[in-house]
Amino acid sequence: MTSPDNSPTPPTPVDPRDADLSGIRGWLFDLDGVLTPTAVVHMHAWSRLFTPFLEAHGAKPYSDDDYFAYIDGKPRYDGVRSLLESRGIRLEEGEVTDAPTADTVHGLGNRKNDAFNATLAEEGVTAYPGSVALLDAVTRAGAAIAVVSSSKNAPAVLAAAGLADRFEVVVDGAVAAREGIPGKPEPDMFERAAELLGLPTEACAVVEDAESGVKAGAAGEFGIVVGVDRGVGREALEELGADVIVDDLDELLPAVERAAAASAPESPAPSTTREDPS
Numbered sequence: 043m044t045s046p047d048n049s050p051t052p053p054t055p056v057d058p059r060d061a062d063l064s065g066i067r068g069w070l071f072d073l074d075g076v077l078t079p080t081a082v083v084h085m086h087a088w089s090r091l092f093t094p095f096l097e098a099h100g101a102k103p104y105s106d107d108d109y110f111a112y113i114d115g116k117p118r119y120d121g122v123r124s125l126l127e128s129r130g131i132r133l134e135e136g137e138v139t140d141a142p143t144a145d146t147v148h149g150l151g152n153r154k155n156d157a158f159n160a161t162l163a164e165e166g167v168t169a170y171p172g173s174v175a176l177l178d179a180v181t182r183a184g185a186a187i188a189v190v191s192s193s194k195n196a197p198a199v200l201a202a203a204g205l206a207d208r209f210e211v212v213v214d215g216a217v218a219a220r221e222g223i224p225g226k227p228e229p230d231m232f233e234r235a236a237e238l239l240g241l242p243t244e245a246c247a248v249v250e251d252a253e254s255g256v257k258a259g260a261a262g263e264f265g266i267v268v269g270v271d272r273g274v275g276r277e278a279l280e281e282l283g284a285d286v287i288v289d290d291l292d293e294l295l296p297a298v299e300r301a302a303a304a305s306a307p308e309s310p311a312p313s314t315t316r317e318d319p320s
């Protein structure tokens with residue numbers, strides 16, 4: 043389909059209650075902003091880094107819009123590079139071991155990471171109840187689940203939220219770095235998670251809240267891409283290729299239950315043979 047100016051028009055997302063989950067046997071969940079409200083913790087930590095940094099460099103002030111446009115969902119140092127590029131600031135790359143005080147790409151990333159971990163330790167994390175309800179429902183229905191997160195802090199966040207025991211497969215920023223897997227917005231991390239679950243990508247749902255993550259889902263051959271609107275906006279998620287958009291993941295429960303009932307083995311028909319009265 044094309045719009046009047048001949049650019050491709052993305053298909054209109056379906057109502058979550060009508061989502062077709064019939065072939066879905068695996069669920070690939072982003073973490074920050076999807077299972078846990080930690081996207082906000084990341085967002086504050088980035089602001090604590092870039093607000094004074096950009097001020098000191100006389101650059102355009104940092105805002106939350108910058109987070110969504112340049113940082114959200116990307117691996118840590120890619121987020122730093124992307125934001126610096128938006129302001130035309132060039133810094134040395136430095137090393138992963140750089141001190142958080144160093145004005146290098148890695149030093150800045152490490153400074154942000156200290157701010158993130160300080161907030162995590164002070165405040166803890168409670169998973170979104172609607173997300174836990176969906177995890178319960180898909181697990182009950184026999185689907186496999188995985189976490190696919192750009193964050194190297196994913197194991198710590200899962201543990202703090204009490205979700206760690208639910209996931210045997212976690213493809214996070216550390217796994218991606220170790221295995222040389224390109225980060226979001228490339229689809230590779232989700233593809234690796236499907237492979238680890240032993241499922242074809244077409245049998246997997248991708249669940250994402252970030253622009254880079256929805257892009258990654260739309261770039262692969264996944265069964266369905268669910269966009270969770272935690273601030274990016276429904277319109278943007280739709281344009282990026284989300285098939286279904288929700289404000290909260292419990293909106294998918296009716297579709298999950300319908301798909302589970304449709305695929306359940308039929309119960310044996312009641313016997314019609316009469317018992318011999320003798």
Ligand SMILES: O=P(O)(O)OC[C@H]1O[C@@H](O)[C@H](O)[C@@H](O)[C@@H]1O
Pocket residue numbers: 074081084085113114115116117118121155158191192193194195196215252
């Ligand atoms: O710095 P970390 O914890 O490895 O995380 C990298 C990124 O992880 C993503 O999950 C977050 O959405 C981003 O905000 C964050 O910057």
